[in-house]
Amino acid sequence: MSSGAKVARARAVTLIGLDAHAITVEAEVTQGLPGFSVLGASGSAGREAADRVRAALAAAGCPVGARKVLTSLAPAELPKVGARFDLALAVAVLARLEVLPPAALEGVVLLGELALDGAVRSVPGVLPSLAALESGDRLLVADDDAAEAAVSGGSAEIVPISDLGEAVAVLRGRSTPRRAPEPTAIVPPPVPDLADVQGQHEARRALEVAAAGGHHLLFVGPPGCGKSMLAERLPGLLPSLDADAALQLAAIRSVAGLLDPGRAAVLDTRPPFRAPHHGTTQAALLGGGSGIARPGEVSLAHRGALLVDELLEWPRRLLDGLREPLQEGVVRVARSRATVRYPAAFQLIAATNPCPCGSADGCRCSVQDLQRYRQRLSGPLVDRLDLAPAVRRLAADDVLTDHPAERSAEVAERVAAARRTAEERSATANADAPIALLRASCGTGARQGLAQAVDAGVLTGRGHDRALRVARTLADLDGRDRMDRADVDEALGHRLALLAVEGADR
Structure with missing residues (x-):
C-alpha cells in the first residue's frame, strides 16, 4: 500500500x-x-x-x-x-x-x-x-x-x-461472472374449493359479491356453521395479480425474510391470504420489531385478503389498529430510529359468533356479557364493513344432500367478468372507485332506497357510500349499467347481521 x-x-x-x-x-x-x-x-x-x-x-x-x-x-x-x-x-x-x-x-x-x-x-x-x-x-x-x-x-x-x-x-477480471439462475414456473398448491360448502346460499352470495368488488366482509353465526370454511375459499375466487402488484408483494415478502433463498421462480401472481391468530401481537399484525420495523400481517396481505377469525375475541386496540390501513391502504410504524410506511391495501374477511356462548338458539349470555363482548368492535370499524350476511346453523338436508354445490371455478368466472367491468369504468375495483363516478350510474329507485336507509338511521354517511359500492357490484355481476332498487335492497340485506354485533359507540 x-x-x-x-x-x-x-x-x-x-x-x-x-x-x-x-x-x-x-x-x-x-x-x-x-x-x-x-x-x-x-x-x-x-x-x-x-x-x-x-x-x-x-x-x-x-x-x-x-x-x-x-x-x-x-x-x-x-x-x-x-x-x-x-x-x-x-x-x-x-x-x-x-x-x-x-x-x-x-x-x-x-x-x-x-x-x-x-x-x-x-x-x-x-x-x-x-x-x-x-x-x-x-x-x-x-x-x-x-x-x-x-x-x-x-x-x-x-x-x-x-x-x-x-x-x-x-x-479483478480473473473470473467470468456467473449468470443468475433462470426463472422456473411456480406450481401453486391447490386452494380449497367452494363446492365443499353445502347450503349457506346467502353467505355464498355475499362471498361472491365481496370477491367481485373487493369489499370487506363479516360472517356472523354460531360455531360449526361454516364461517371459516367459507372465508378460506375466497382465494379461489380472486383474480390473479398483475405484474406490478406481484412485484410489490414480492418486495414486502423479501423485507420480511419470507422468500425462499436460492429458489429461482417467477413472480407469484396469487393474491395472498393471511390468517393471524387472535392472540397475535400488535407488532406482528401491523408491523414492528426492534430497529427498523418489519412488515406485519396487514402488509403481507397487501393486494389480497386478511382473515380475522373470532373477531370479537380480538383485543379492541388491535381491531382499532386496522382502521388506518382499511381507510388509507397503508400502515405507518414509528420507531425511534425511523418511521416506516408499508403498503397494506387488503380485503378484510372476518368471522364471529353472535355472542360469547355462541348459541344461535337459547343464548345463555347476560346483558352485561353481551355488552362487553360487542364493545370490542368500534363503530368506525363497523362502518368499514360492506357485507355482513348471517350464517345459520346447517339443516340436515344441507348436510345430507347429494346435489353438488357450485365450484369455485364457476364463481370465479363471474367475479372476473364483474372486475373487468369495474376496471373499464374506473380502473379499479368498486370498493376503491371514486364515489362520484359510482353515483352517476345510480338509478332513481336506488337513490330513494339509500336515502330512506339514511333517514331511518340504518346507514351513516360512510355506510351509505359503502352500500352504494356493493349495489354497484351487484349490478356488475348482473351485467347492468345502472343500479336499481333491487340492488340497494340486497346490499342493505347483506348488512343486517351487523346489528348483532353493533354494540359500538357511533
Whole structure:
C-alpha cells in the first residue's frame, strides 16, 4: 500500500421500510493502534460487522494484521441495521489495500453478509434494494439471493457470488461472472374449493359479491356453521395479480425474510391470504420489531385478503389498529430510529359468533356479557364493513344432500367478468372507485332506497357510500349499467347481521 493512497469507496444499499437508499462505504487503513471500526452503523451492527469482515478477509488470504482499519457508512443519519453491508465493507478495505484497483468498483453495488470463512450469505430485502441502483450497474449478491434479484427484470447485471474470494476474482477480471439462475414456473398448491360448502346460499352470495368488488366482509353465526370454511375459499375466487402488484408483494415478502433463498421462480401472481391468530401481537399484525420495523400481517396481505377469525375475541386496540390501513391502504410504524410506511391495501374477511356462548338458539349470555363482548368492535370499524350476511346453523338436508354445490371455478368466472367491468369504468375495483363516478350510474329507485336507509338511521354517511359500492357490484355481476332498487335492497340485506354485533359507540 503506497503512502499516498486515497480513501477507498464501495457502494451498498440500505432499506427503510420498502424505500431503498444508496450507501457509500468508505475505508481507510493506517498504521496505528490495531483495530477495526465501523462508523455510521446502528446499534451493535458495527461491532459485529467489524469482527465478521476481519475474519473473512483473513480467510480470503488478505489479513489486515496489526493496522488500524477505519470504515464508514454514509450518509450517517440514515438508519443502517443488519449484516447487508459486510461484503461492501470487505471490498472497500481490499481496494484500500490495493488488492483491487479503484476502477474495479465503478458501477458496482454489493449486498451480502460474510461468514467467518469468507462465504457470502443471503440477506433480506434484496429485491426492493434494486430501486437504488442506476442503469447498467452490476450487483454482486449471495448465490441464494441471485434469483430474487433477477426476478425484477431490471437493467442491472446480477452476479451471484459464493465467497469473498470469488468476488475479488470477478472484480479483478480473473473470473467470468456467473449468470443468475433462470426463472422456473411456480406450481401453486391447490386452494380449497367452494363446492365443499353445502347450503349457506346467502353467505355464498355475499362471498361472491365481496370477491367481485373487493369489499370487506363479516360472517356472523354460531360455531360449526361454516364461517371459516367459507372465508378460506375466497382465494379461489380472486383474480390473479398483475405484474406490478406481484412485484410489490414480492418486495414486502423479501423485507420480511419470507422468500425462499436460492429458489429461482417467477413472480407469484396469487393474491395472498393471511390468517393471524387472535392472540397475535400488535407488532406482528401491523408491523414492528426492534430497529427498523418489519412488515406485519396487514402488509403481507397487501393486494389480497386478511382473515380475522373470532373477531370479537380480538383485543379492541388491535381491531382499532386496522382502521388506518382499511381507510388509507397503508400502515405507518414509528420507531425511534425511523418511521416506516408499508403498503397494506387488503380485503378484510372476518368471522364471529353472535355472542360469547355462541348459541344461535337459547343464548345463555347476560346483558352485561353481551355488552362487553360487542364493545370490542368500534363503530368506525363497523362502518368499514360492506357485507355482513348471517350464517345459520346447517339443516340436515344441507348436510345430507347429494346435489353438488357450485365450484369455485364457476364463481370465479363471474367475479372476473364483474372486475373487468369495474376496471373499464374506473380502473379499479368498486370498493376503491371514486364515489362520484359510482353515483352517476345510480338509478332513481336506488337513490330513494339509500336515502330512506339514511333517514331511518340504518346507514351513516360512510355506510351509505359503502352500500352504494356493493349495489354497484351487484349490478356488475348482473351485467347492468345502472343500479336499481333491487340492488340497494340486497346490499342493505347483506348488512343486517351487523346489528348483532353493533354494540359500538357511533
